[in-house]
Every structure is written in C-alpha cells, then in structure tokens.
Amino acid sequence: MDAETKALEDAARHSEKMRKKQAAHDKIMASKTREKGLLIVHTGKGKGKTSAALGMVVRAIGHGMKVGVVQFVKGAMTTGEKLVFDAFPENVEFKPMGEGFTWNTQDRARDVAAARLAWEEVKRMVADTSYHMVVADELNIVLRYDYLPLDEVLATLTARDEMKHVIVTGRNAPDALVEAADLVTDMTMIKHPFRSGVKAQKGIEF
Numbered sequence: 475m476d477a478e479t480k481a482l483e484d485a486a487r488h489s490e491k492m493r494k495k496q497a498a499h500d501k502i503m504a505s506k507t508r509e510k511g512l513l514i515v516h517t518g519k520g521k522g523k524t525s526a527a528l529g530m531v532v533r534a535i536g537h538g539m540k541v542g543v544v545q546f547v548k549g550a551m552t553t554g555e556k557l558v559f560d561a562f563p564e565n566v567e568f569k570p571m572g573e574g575f576t577w578n579t580q581d582r583a584r585d586v587a588a589a590r591l592a593w594e595e596v597k598r599m600v601a602d603t604s605y606h607m608v609v610a611d612e613l614n615i616v617l618r619y620d621y622l623p624l625d626e627v628l629a630t631l632t633a634r635d636e637m638k639h640v641i642v643t644g645r646n647a648p649d650a651l652v653e654a655a656d657l658v659t660d661m662t663m664i665k666h667p668f669r670s671g672v673k674a675q676k677g678i679e680f
Contacts, residue, residue: 509637510656511634511635511636511637511638511639511640512639513631513632513634513655513656513657514527514639514640514641514655514656514657514658514659515614515641515642515643515647515651515652515655515657515658515659516643516644516659516661517645517646517647517659518659518661518663519645519661520660520661520662520663520664520666521663521679522661523644523645523661524611524612524643526659527609527611528543528609530607531543531559531607531609534565534606535562538565539606539607540564540565540566540604540606541565541566541606541607541608541609542567542569542595543566543567543568543569543608543611544569544592544595544599544609544610544611545571545572545612546571546588546589546592546610546611546613546615546644547572547573548570548611548612549570549571549572551680552680553570553680554676554677554680555568556568556570567599569592571588571591571592571595572588572592572612573585573588585616585619586621589616589621590622592616593622593627596610596613596630597630600630600634600640603635605638606637606638606639607638607639607641608638608640608641609641609643610640610641610642610643611644612643612644613642613643613644614642614643614644614645614646615644615645615646617644617647617648617651618644618645618646618648624648624650624651627651628650628654632654642655
C-alpha cells in the first residue's frame, strides 16, 4: 500500500469514527431538555475556586444577566475583579464584606458579626427575583469556623427560586452542602508558587 492510499484510508477511518462519536453525542444531548437554577460549589485546597466563580459572572454579564457577588473574609484589599465589575453597574453588584482571615482580626465576635452582615446580603440577593445568579465567595470558610448556622444557610439556598443560580466557594465545603448541590468541583493542588517563596501577585491572586 502506497503512502497516498494509506493516508486516504486513515482519513476515512477517522471520519467514520468521528461520525459515530457525533451521533452518540447528539443522542445524549437530545435527552437533556431541562433548565433549572443550579447550586454550584467550588471547594478543595487548589487555587481557582473564586476565579472559576467570577469567570461564570463574566459569562453571565455577556448574556445580560444580573449577578450579585458577596465576598466573605475578603475585602481588605482592592482587587482587579472589583475594578472590572464596577464598570458594569447594571449587571453586577459586587460587595467585598470581609475584614481578612480570622488570624488577622483575632476577634471571633467581630468575625461572626461580619459574616452575619455578609450573609444578610446574600439572603437579600437570593430573595430578589431581579438577580439571575448569586455568588457567595468564601462562604465555606465561615461555615467551617461556625460563624453561621449551616442549617440556616442550607434552608435559604435550597428554598431559592427554581431558576436562580447560586455559587458557593471556599475550602472544606460541608458534606451537607455538597449533598445539596447540583454541581461540585474539588480543586486539587498539584503545585503552587507560594511554596517556592513567590508572593501573591496582582492579576493572578487579586
């Protein structure tokens, strides 16, 4: 068999293989007909939980959707994402409401109070039908430290409007939240520059 004939046969086999894959894919997609609001959880020790959530916010902006973002813990520094989202006031309400990690404040009562204020904002946005998506960034952190009652959080998130998306981020997502969620991603850390002495850098971490 000469090289030209072999190339033609390889191309034909590839085309047939891809045709079968397309048919199988189309069959699967034809069975997916529902639309619903999703409870999404980004957790794990790896970097990218907030970044993934804010990427969805950008996607929502592109579709003209209104999004509320409340950041627990964070708020002590100016971030690139806030500067971007401030340019879309009709689409995004971006509210960093934290004061840093608990080892910065060293005051549990103050941390609990800050978490409660941020949670009240999340509840307001979840209840407001004008918001298509709500991001509760680092909510898992405050749940881990018992700054908010898990039962209250679950009750609010599971009773939301059937078409509203809610994204929760942070390490150590509670098992009950994982169970209630529609989509859960566990970010696994393979390597991180911090371990090599590289500090947090603008455009990457903030």
